[in-house]
Amino acid sequence: MGNKPKVSNAIIRRLPRYRRYLGYLQTKGVKKVSSNELSEMIGYTASQIRQDLNTFGEFGQQGYGYEVDKLYKEINRILGLDREYRTVVVGVGNLGQAITNYTYYYKIGFNIMGLFDVNPKIIGNWINDVEVMDCSRLEEYVRKEGIDIGIICVNRENAQEVADSLIEGGVKGIWNFAPIDLVVPEGVAIESVHLSDSLHALSFMIKNMDPESDRNR
Amino acid sequence: MGNKPKVSNAIIRRLPRYRRYLGYLQTKGVKKVSSNELSEMIGYTASQIRQDLNTFGEFGQQGYGYEVDKLYKEINRILGLDREYRTVVVGVGNLGQAITNYTYYYKIGFNIMGLFDVNPKIIGNWINDVEVMDCSRLEEYVRKEGIDIGIICVNRENAQEVADSLIEGGVKGIWNFAPIDLVVPEGVAIESVHLSDSLHALSFMIKNMDPESDRNR
DNA sequence: TAGATTGTTAATCGATTAACAATC
DNA sequence: TAGATTGTTAATCGATTAACAATC
Numbered sequence: 001m002g003n004k005p006k007v008s009n010a011i012i013r014r015l016p017r018y019r020r021y022l023g024y025l026q027t028k029g030v031k032k033v034s035s036n037e038l039s040e041m042i043g044y045t046a047s048q049i050r051q052d053l054n055t056f057g058e059f060g061q062q063g064y065g066y067e068v069d070k071l072y073k074e075i076n077r078i079l080g081l082d083r084e085y086r087t088v089v090v091g092v093g094n095l096g097q098a099i100t101n102y103t104y105y106y107k108i109g110f111n112i113m114g115l116f117d118v119n120p121k122i123i124g125n126w127i128n129d130v131e132v133m134d135c136s137r138l139e140e141y142v143r144k145e146g147i148d149i150g151i152i153c154v155n156r157e158n159a160q161e162v163a164d165s166l167i168e169g170g171v172k173g174i175w176n177f178a179p180i181d182l183v184v185p186e187g188v189a190i191e192s193v194h195l196s197d198s199l200h201a202l203s204f205m206i207k208n209m210d211p212e213s214d215r216n217r
Numbered sequence: 218m219g220n221k222p223k224v225s226n227a228i229i230r231r232l233p234r235y236r237r238y239l240g241y242l243q244t245k246g247v248k249k250v251s252s253n254e255l256s257e258m259i260g261y262t263a264s265q266i267r268q269d270l271n272t273f274g275e276f277g278q279q280g281y282g283y284e285v286d287k288l289y290k291e292i293n294r295i296l297g298l299d300r301e302y303r304t305v306v307v308g309v310g311n312l313g314q315a316i317t318n319y320t321y322y323y324k325i326g327f328n329i330m331g332l333f334d335v336n337p338k339i340i341g342n343w344i345n346d347v348e349v350m351d352c353s354r355l356e357e358y359v360r361k362e363g364i365d366i367g368i369i370c371v372n373r374e375n376a377q378e379v380a381d382s383l384i385e386g387g388v389k390g391i392w393n394f395a396p397i398d399l400v401v402p403e404g405v406a407i408e409s410v411h412l413s414d415s416l417h418a419l420s421f422m423i424k425n426m427d428p429e430s431d432r433n434r
Numbered sequence: 435t436a437g438a439t440t441g442t443t444a445a446t447c448g449a450t451t452a453a454c455a456a457t458c
Numbered sequence: 459t460a461g462a463t464t465g466t467t468a469a470t471c472g473a474t475t476a477a478c479a480a481t482c
Binding site: 008010011044045047048051061062063064 | 472473474475476477480481482
Binding site for chain 1: 260295302314390406411412422424
């Protein structure tokens with residue numbers, strides 16, 4: 001029961017981008033937008049944009065286009081941003097703190113309930129009204145507090161262990177910043193931000209930049 | 218002259234991953250690996266791995282496999298990691314500092330030469346032996362110091378302006394953390410890390426997780 | 435109504451996988 | 459030599475684009 005449409009990864013990656021541009025249009029006070037106008041802004045073909053949106057429903061009006069406010073709301077709903085999430089950050093080093101502040105600053109439903117670390121020097125500290133707790137309490141805390149998402153900012157060596165605790169505690173998803181591909185059971189969503197991979201891809205692109213386009217200088 | 222093979226983005230994204238696993242094998246002292254063994258570890262098909270590698274050359278030996286050390290070196294070379302890069306970080310807030318420390322810690326050829334900000338309170342500060350300078354000096358500094366890569370950690374509103382200065386100064390690539398799609402001329406490589414997009418994709422995945430796999434509990 | 439633009443099907447393109455000959 | 463595994467071509471699959479009928 002429940003036929004899975006199974007949305008492709010390519011589409012999943014484009015959805016937040018649609019959201020970003022629609023949010024921008026909204027702040028500009030734009031009321032209506034066509035797939036062609038979106039195409040010009042975002043860079044995807046109008047055809048692809050219509051295909052993507054129609055994966056989830058009929059949000060437009062023939063001969064008119066899409067209402068910006070409505071489409072923005074729909075995409076938020078599709079992305080699951082019409083609710084709040086309870087999160088914890090594990091590993092409160094530079095990156096962990098940056099992510100904590102970042103999430104705090106751009107807060108749109110991802111609430112950091114707890115911070116965890118193994119370093120006794122920072123356990124007990126408070127960051128943005130949240131206390132840093134001992135990692136040994138992680139699983140219990142996640143379970144008791146009904147945490148939805150664990151954010152992993154520990155080093156590679158400890159990342160899988162932390163993930164296991166989070167999963168045991170019952171998180172539904174993990175946002176991973178450790179440079180390792182975590183193993184998670186079915187039913188747990190995993191999204192990794194591999195910063196060094198990203199930097200290495202940039203390095204590749206620099207090296208393989210078309211030298212032709214470089215000519216005028 | 219110079220027929221462009223034009224490596225697909227899909228391959229570019231896999232290369233750093235190959236590197237990561239080969240590095241891991243190397244630390245384990247493994248000398249030899251086959252495409253099948255790699256497949257099991259990384260999760261790509263053996264066929265794809267061989268295809269990918271053969272885009273750049275013949276690195277293996279029939280009937281034997283690949284020498285780990287050699288392949289690791291080759292991939293480093295392909296990625297352009299056989300040289301050093303001079304970088305600057307613009308925007309020394311939480312994220313900028315985290316990236317600075319991160320890059321400093323995992324230093325493998327990406328040297329941060331200068332830090333820039335507009336906030337008078339932190340201009341003049343030193344982080345990891347690098348001084349925070351005024352953004353007004355950015356373009357001049359980039360040109361004089363021959364900076365290769367600019368790392369943008371400012372907010373969305375100022376990101377394009379910073380990018381323009383970096384490009385005017387002559388950077389070859391930009392690593393962008395601002396939540397905006399920067400416009401850059403041909404010949405300048407751009408790699409963006411859209412943290413909120415990543416988080417939103419995670420949210421989507423959590424929402425659309427196969428409920429079947431959830432059944433046993 | 436005529437013009438515009440969506441929703442959707444069909445065609446194309448590119449990326450992945452399978453197969454196997456080459457060869458170590 | 460026989461067995462193994464690459465390099466590479468051919469087949470398949472999936473994603474993107476084009477086209478157009480539906481309809482506002």
